[in-house]
Amino acid sequence: MSLDKTTGLLKKAREWWTTKIIDIRPGIIRIKGTPIQDLIGNVSYAHMVWLMTRDDQPTPEQAALLEAALVSAVDHGPQAPSIAISRMAVTCGLPLNGAMASAINVLDDVHGGAGEQCLELFNRIARHPAGLSMDDTVTAVLDEYVAEHGKIIPGYGHRFHPVDPRAIRLLALVDAAAKQGVVRGRYADIGRAVEAALAQRASSKLPMNIDGATAVVYGELGFEPAMARGLFILSRSVGILAHAWEQKQQGGRIKGPMPPDIDYTYTGA
Structure with missing residues (x-):
């Protein structure tokens, strides 16, 4: 093989993958330009x-708010699929x-995707044409969303918690950050406006849950909706690891979802 052809192949190989995330050379590891x-x-x-x-460095206050969201969603018990x-x-x-891989694989649209879906909803409200009040904007966008996706609004209501304590704490932290000028507070306003609109529609309160609250945080911090799911998976992976390790210590063999003496319901002929 000629020298020119070899040089060309090496150049092509080096350009096959490109990244601005990390630079690794013998004795050197830099993350976004900063030595590890x-x-x-x-x-x-x-x-x-x-x-x-991201392409920027967080302030300590931004990192603290992100950390709060990551901490909030680490676990929800063995009843979580x-x-x-x-x-x-x-x-x-x-x-x-x-x-861990088996568990993470089920964190899709239904179980794990509500934060992303909720932030997409919030973004639609945030981008709605000017001229409408917040209440009118929320009503219009909710009507559109229900027509497209059905009556379930991601980020609101919970099958276990009448009021989600995680959401209350996160919103309080967002409010405090907004007072300090760390975030604008716009997504918190949108989230609460959606909560109020849903209460009017259902004639009963449908409080924001952990997915809605983390969507508020990620929206305030400028993360894209797809990242909201990725960050949730990153957070929940801690709980998945902890439970897998605990079960490994407890032992057990081929445990199904229910004890073997509790039967399922047969509905066939």
């Missing part, structure tokens, strides 16, 4: 999440990585 040794011990994990997924799957997977012989 300057980050280790000096920034939080939430700061690193921001740095890896993803958590249950991680525990069942361990009893079927899978190692931790297999149990």
Whole structure:
């Protein structure tokens, strides 16, 4: 092979993958231009999440708000399908990585996607043409959303919690951050306006849940809706790991979703 052809192939190989995230050479590791040794011990994990997924550095206050959202969604008990799957997977012989992968794979549109869907809804309200009041804008966008997706509004109501304590705390942190000028508070206003509109429609309160509250946080911090799901998965992975590890310590073999002496309902002929 000629030298020119070899040089061309090497150039093509180097250009096959491009990234502005990390620069690695012998003895050098830089994340977005910052040496890794300057980050280790000096920034939080939430700061690193921001740095890896964005093109800017967070302020300490922004990183703290992101961290609060990540902490809020780590776990919701074995009744959550993803958590249950991680525990069942361990009893079927899978190692931790297999149990985590099995659980994360079910975090899709129905179980895991509400935060992304809610932030998409909030963005539609935020982008609505000027001239309408907040209440009229929310009404119009909710009508559009229900016509497209059905009556379930992501981010509101909870099958276990009449009021979601996680949402209350996150909204309080957003309010405090807005007073300090860290965020604008626009998404908090939108979230509360949607909550009020839903209460009028249902003639009963339908409070914001954890998915709605994290959507508020991620919207205030400028994350795209798809990232809201990714960040939720990152957060919930901690709970998945913890439950898989706990089940590994407890032992058990081929545990199904219910004890074997509790039968299912047969509906066939």
